[in-house]
Amino acid sequence: MERRELLKIMAMAVGGSVALPESVFARIGEAFNPADLTFFRLAQREQVAMLAEAIIPETDTPGAIAAGVPGWIEVIVKDCLAPEDQVIITEGLAEIMLRCAKDHGKSIDKLSADEQVAFLTAYDKETQEPGNKSFLRQFKELTKFCYVNSEVGATQAFDYQLVPGKWVADMPLEPGMKPSPM
Numbered sequence: 001m002e003r004r005e006l007l008k009i010m011a012m013a014v015g016g017s018v019a020l021p022e023s024v025f026a027r028i029g030e031a032f033n034p035a036d037l038t039f040f041r042l043a044q045r046e047q048v049a050m051l052a053e054a055i056i057p058e059t060d061t062p063g064a065i066a067a068g069v070p071g072w073i074e075v076i077v078k079d080c081l082a083p084e085d086q087v088i089i090t091e092g093l094a095e096i097m098l099r100c101a102k103d104h105g106k107s108i109d110k111l112s113a114d115e116q117v118a119f120l121t122a123y124d125k126e127t128q129e130p131g132n133k134s135f136l137r138q139f140k141e142l143t144k145f146c147y148v149n150s151e152v153g154a155t156q157a158f159d160y161q162l163v164p165g166k167w168v169a170d171m172p173l174e175p176g177m178k179p180s181p182m
Contacts, residue, residue, distance in 0.1 A: 037071055039078035040090075047093045048073055050109045054116045055143045064143055067152035073142045085138065092135020099123060 040048060052064035052073065064070065077089050100108040100119055108116060120136065127134045147153040159178035 032068060032071060032075070034071065036075045036078070039074050039086075044090065044093050045070065045074065047097060051093075051096070051120075051139060052143045052146075054108065054113075054120060055140055056147050057113060061157040062152045064147055067147050067150040067157075069143055069146040069150065072146040072150070073139075076142060076146070088135050088138055092139065096123060096135065 037045065049065055049070040052069045056064040056067075056069070058066060077086055081089070097107060100106070100111070103119065104111060104115070108119065111119060124134070124136045124140075127136060148158065157178070
């Protein structure tokens with residue numbers, strides 16, 4: 001993943017996280033407990049992992065799965081989202097899988113990385129409605145939020161510094177330098 005793409009993801013996550021309930025910020029600071037994974041069925045859990053990895057794939061930096069994003073998405077959906085937003089996620093998982101099978105004759109995990117990106121981009125454009133919360137929009141926001149707030153995302157994809165220096169918006173990146181998530 002190029003640095004410019006990582007910066008876009010980070011910027012969208014910071015901007016998009018404003019729409020998440022405040023309870024999400026409290027939960028993300030807690031230690032992850034696999035026993036909290038009780039909201040999704042096994043098939044849904046696999047879909048969440050596959051979609052999260054399609055959004056933030058493993059490249060020269062760890063992807064969403066390596067960062068623990070799917071588990072945190074489940075915890076946040078279960079504990080922090082309103083019931084109507086939970087329905088958007090659960091129904092959206094089913095809808096996107098059916099749509100991919102209809103359009104491509106196979107499940108999204110059987111598509112190449114380029115085909116996944118093309119499918120998700122087209123699906124996102126088709127399902128956007130002004131003023132409505134679409135499944136893919138919410139899912140991408142959750143994925144980005146969980147990734148940039150994970151230890152893996154903060155330390156291996158970005159250059160997290162507990163006490164950063166002054167903010168320089170147009171600071172040039174040097175070769176090998178990671179972008180700061182702030």
